[in-house]
Amino acid sequence: MKTEPKIDVNADIADPVVRGFSDYLDAHDMRKTPERYAILNHIMGINGHFTIEELQQLIEGDGFRVSRSTVYNTVELLIQAKIVRRHVFEGMVAQYERITLPHTHLICTSCGKVKEVRDPNFAAFMNARRFNAFNADHYSLYVYGTCSTCARKSKRIRQSSDRRDKKLK
Amino acid sequence: MKTEPKIDVNADIADPVVRGFSDYLDAHDMRKTPERYAILNHIMGINGHFTIEELQQLIEGDGFRVSRSTVYNTVELLIQAKIVRRHVFEGMVAQYERITLPHTHLICTSCGKVKEVRDPNFAAFMNARRFNAFNADHYSLYVYGTCSTCARKSKRIRQSSDRRDKKLK
DNA sequence: ATGTATGCAAACCATTTGCAATGAC
DNA sequence: GTCATTGCAAATGGTTTGCATACAT
Numbered sequence: 001m002k003t004e005p006k007i008d009v010n011a012d013i014a015d016p017v018v019r020g021f022s023d024y025l026d027a028h029d030m031r032k033t034p035e036r037y038a039i040l041n042h043i044m045g046i047n048g049h050f051t052i053e054e055l056q057q058l059i060e061g062d063g064f065r066v067s068r069s070t071v072y073n074t075v076e077l078l079i080q081a082k083i084v085r086r087h088v089f090e091g092m093v094a095q096y097e098r099i100t101l102p103h104t105h106l107i108c109t110s111c112g113k114v115k116e117v118r119d120p121n122f123a124a125f126m127n128a129r130r131f132n133a134f135n136a137d138h139y140s141l142y143v144y145g146t147c148s149t150c151a152r153k154s155k156r157i158r159q160s161s162d163r164r165d166k167k168l169k
Numbered sequence: 170m171k172t173e174p175k176i177d178v179n180a181d182i183a184d185p186v187v188r189g190f191s192d193y194l195d196a197h198d199m200r201k202t203p204e205r206y207a208i209l210n211h212i213m214g215i216n217g218h219f220t221i222e223e224l225q226q227l228i229e230g231d232g233f234r235v236s237r238s239t240v241y242n243t244v245e246l247l248i249q250a251k252i253v254r255r256h257v258f259e260g261m262v263a264q265y266e267r268i269t270l271p272h273t274h275l276i277c278t279s280c281g282k283v284k285e286v287r288d289p290n291f292a293a294f295m296n297a298r299r300f301n302a303f304n305a306d307h308y309s310l311y312v313y314g315t316c317s318t319c320a321r322k323s324k325r326i327r328q329s330s331d332r333r334d335k336k337l338k
Numbered sequence: 339a340t341g342t343a344t345g346c347a348a349a350c351c352a353t354t355t356g357c358a359a360t361g362a363c
Numbered sequence: 364g365t366c367a368t369t370g371c372a373a374a375t376g377g378t379t380t381g382c383a384t385a386c387a388t
Binding site: 031032033052053068069072073093094 | 376377378379380386387388
């Protein structure tokens with residue numbers, strides 16, 4: 001269906017993550033389509049969380065057309081390949097992030113902003129932690145509260161029903 | 170719309186949680202309907218997580234008719250009242266639980282079962298933890314992995330695609 | 339050439355909403 | 364008697380699916 005001349009979506013082929021994805025595709029007899037590389041490359045440029053909507057807009061903003069289904073399919077593929085993780089925070093649409101070093105998610109229940117903080121102590125604690133009759137693979141720690149920006153606002157405004165962040169439902 | 174004679178939905182009025190809910194309703198000028206008490210009372214009888222579907226079936230199994238909307242509305246109300254919490258684990262429909270002592274959720278990615286484990290060390294750690302420019306209210310720790318039952322199964326069956334638990338999408 | 343991946347539109351399904359009827363106050 | 368709450372049915376919206384076409388191999 002695509003009739004456009006290909007853009008250079010394979011630019012970052014030297015990147016170990018891209019390499020890993022490529023190997024994953026090989027190992028599973030899957031095809032190396034420009035869409036898949038375009039999606040992965042754009043995800044690598046994102047620092048933090050993103051929604052499917054935002055990811056598609058980012059890619060298409062670069063003049064590369066992808067269907068919504070392909071974005072969903074490929075992100076799912078990246079999850080299987082353990083490159084991406086999916087999160088659903090309270091009251092928000094699904095968000096995704098590239099898997100990096102373990103970190104805690106701070107979610108502001110007022111504006112919906114999500115911040116990651118590294119916590120080596122906690123990581124060490126979890127690393128050592130063993131569970132009865134359960135073999136842990138990975139974990140997610142979500143901390144809900146109020147960010148300083150919203151805290152400042154609510155000092156002035158009594159009951160803020162400010163939900164301008166589009167990630168909030 | 171209900172034409173049935175009322176059943177004794179206020180049975181547990183002595184319970185501090187029910188009392189708290191009652192006070193909450195008073196404080197917010199909301200009405201004390203039999204549906205609200207029936208829903209709360211049934212939630213109190215559940216040990217662990219439940220879906221909206223399961224909750225409604227439990228209530229109606231007791232011969233008390235409630236609409237799906239009312240279940241959703243009331244559970245949302247209980248969330249506002251800080252009696253119930255909502256969780257969305259990877260690849261599952263939303264689940265709810267009564268707020269109790271802090272605990273870790275162990276989620277089996279094979280069968281979807283969720284187990285809670287108390288971890289006083291972790292709770293103490295989180296209690297002491299402070300974040301920059303962020304005022305924490307509550308947190309959720311999800312640990313994904315394989316339960317012993319599924320681990321045993323996969324020793325025999327190579328690639329189990331067993332997803333019989335209805336909570337898995 | 340072969341069969342997988344894409345794109346589109348339709349289907350899905352949990353959740354939300356609008357509104358008339360009910361019942362808590 | 365009022366007006367919040369219920370129940371129903373319809374709407375919503377993120378996600379999935381079916382199928383014809385394109386293209387990676």
